[in-house]
Amino acid sequence: MNPLFDRIRERLAAKVNEAAEAHGVxxxxxxxxALLDVVRGLKDDFRFDMFSDVTAVDWLGQEPxxxxxxxxxxTVHRLRVRIKARVPEGEPRVPSLVGLYGAAKFMERECHExxxxxxxxxxxxxxxxxxxxxxxxxxxxxxxxxxxxxxxPYREGFEPGRE
Amino acid sequence: xxxxxxNPVRPAFTAPSRVDTTIVNIxxxxxATHGTIQIIAExxxxxxxxADVHCGYLHRGFEKECEAHTWHNxxxxxxxxxxxxxxxxxxxxxxxVETLMGIEITPRAKYLRTLLxxxxxxxxxxxxxxxxxxxxxxxxxxxxLVTIRDYIYExxxxxxxxxxxxxxxxxGGLARDLPDxxxxxxxxxxxxxxxxxxxxxxxVDRNRIFIDRMRDVGCISTADAVNYGYTGPxxxxxxxPRDLRKDTPYLAxxxxxxEVPTGIKGDNYDRYYVRMxxxxxxxxxxxxxxxxxxxxxQGPINVEDRRCVLPPKPLVYGEIESLINxxxxxxxxxxxxxxxxxVAHEGANGELGFYLVSTGGGTxxxxxxxxxxxxxxxxxxxxxxxxxxxxxxxxxxxxxMIGGECDR
Numbered sequence: 001m002n003p004l005f006d007r008i009r010e011r012l013a014a015k016v017n018e019a020a021e022a023h024g025v026x027x028x029x030x031x032x033x034a035l036l037d038v039v040r041g042l043k044d045d046f047r048f049d050m051f052s053d054v055t056a057v058d059w060l061g062q063e064p065x066x067x068x069x070x071x072x073x074x075t076v077h078r079l080r081v082r083i084k085a086r087v088p089e090g091e092p093r094v095p096s097l098v099g100l101y102g103a104a105k106f107m108e109r110e111c112h113e114x115x116x117x118x119x120x121x122x123x124x125x126x127x128x129x130x131x132x133x134x135x136x137x138x139x140x141x142x143x144x145x146x147x148x149x150x151x152x153p154y155r156e157g158f159e160p161g162r163e
Numbered sequence: 164x165x166x167x168x169x170n171p172v173r174p175a176f177t178a179p180s181r182v183d184t185t186i187v188n189i190x191x192x193x194x195a196t197h198g199t200i201q202i203i204a205e206x207x208x209x210x211x212x213x214a215d216v217h218c219g220y221l222h223r224g225f226e227k228e229c230e231a232h233t234w235h236n237x238x239x240x241x242x243x244x245x246x247x248x249x250x251x252x253x254x255x256x257x258x259x260v261e262t263l264m265g266i267e268i269t270p271r272a273k274y275l276r277t278l279l280x281x282x283x284x285x286x287x288x289x290x291x292x293x294x295x296x297x298x299x300x301x302x303x304x305x306x307x308l309v310t311i312r313d314y315i316y317e318x319x320x321x322x323x324x325x326x327x328x329x330x331x332x333x334x335g336g337l338a339r340d341l342p343d344x345x346x347x348x349x350x351x352x353x354x355x356x357x358x359x360x361x362x363x364x365x366x367v368d369r370n371r372i373f374i375d376r377m378r379d380v381g382c383i384s385t386a387d388a389v390n391y392g393y394t395g396p397x398x399x400x401x402x403x404p405r406d407l408r409k410d411t412p413y414l415a416x417x418x419x420x421x422e423v424p425t426g427i428k429g430d431n432y433d434r435y436y437v438r439m440x441x442x443x444x445x446x447x448x449x450x451x452x453x454x455x456x457x458x459x460x461q462g463p464i465n466v467e468d469r470r471c472v473l474p475p476k477p478l479v480y481g482e483i484e485s486l487i488n489x490x491x492x493x494x495x496x497x498x499x500x501x502x503x504x505x506v507a508h509e510g511a512n513g514e515l516g517f518y519l520v521s522t523g524g525g526t527x528x529x530x531x532x533x534x535x536x537x538x539x540x541x542x543x544x545x546x547x548x549x550x551x552x553x554x555x556x557x558x559x560x561x562x563x564m565i566g567g568e569c570d571r
Contacts, residue, residue, distance in 0.1 A: 103392030
């Protein structure tokens, strides 16, 4: 394992449930409540200055159902860290990173509308790729792929879903 | 018939902050924004005070659709993310699947992918610079650049059969090898592009009108750029040499000699210049790769791995094992071991990342694309606020938002 990864693991041991390296990336499994502490540690002590990405995976049928996945990159060390936290369907809530990274504003909006993950602290969770009034969260596994919600009404006599 | 349609967006602000300001809506179908983007701006005279950027008009459910197809069937979809440099998407996606499967591609595939990625980058940067110049009225420079771009498109059509969306990557290699004479034509195009790029430099670099519109307009600092997740030419234009090809080398980049051009203060002029210099560096790399192909790049383009690469046609028709192999690969898809991976390549616009989750089957459980354009839109207001309304056009052009990858 990369020596920096070892140091991160040591420093954050109290807050991390499981740490492993996979394909050159350090993967940390944490509880959602520990997110801000872990990310602040990564940013301030280990110079992970770039927030690359946040997304989620819907493990329908498992409990807790959702896995939120964050990716961070250090432009200094040129290394990546992936953080994973599971959240239940009943309360899919994780802390927002808008206070630490500006990039979080847009990316959390996308994850919010696609999976219904609530990012506590992000005041602006308006739809971004979808539109106002869109019902449901399309990337959830129980959202049917063929379901249409047209903003512009269909022409008279047109049946949706017919090829 | 009168149609009353609901507003698809909710503006961040609806009331002016002062009595002497106006709120205007720009886009999503404005002739000066090449790409469907909507900007709601508060203006003080002609100065932009606040800007609220809305994307999503090209959203077509890329990630949802990916979950319903085999790993191989996604290649035409990833082509349509950044359609100005589709091959880079192909290779980033294939690279991510290969990482999950533990496949190392052959030297020839590695050099060819690198060459084609750089060739695509040249075409992408030329498109971006040409469009930005044309919007400022520089029609001659536009025509020089798109002439070369069209040569590149035709040349890639000779190789792949398509001009824009090539579907040329394959898990484990490439769709086919180079046709005869392809590298000869490549050198002809590169030689002509050197000439035409020189003419573009001569036309605009020290042109008073161009400098007045570009210098000190749309500035972004390195700190802001990093904070907002900027990568690629925009981050480099602020003066830092951050390039994944150098920092975390993949494909054949570790073997190549190239510089990472940087700007001075992250304004429109720097973004123009960084892209022009990157074209030079890419051409320099392509010439090295032609040599590397000749010296070390002989041999097959696909790995010998029946988990993902189709067996040769004579065997499919000649023996039952290969026929079944072919059938299973087409119908069930390549069986990718369970796990997840994030692979990032330096796309023409910045960090293009693929986060893939496999549960061990022939279709992905989750495909997520970290698209540079989408992240760049998150901080676009920083480059618009404080400048003139008319500056939105060159600034937006120099960000090079590509709707296909931004909205997915």
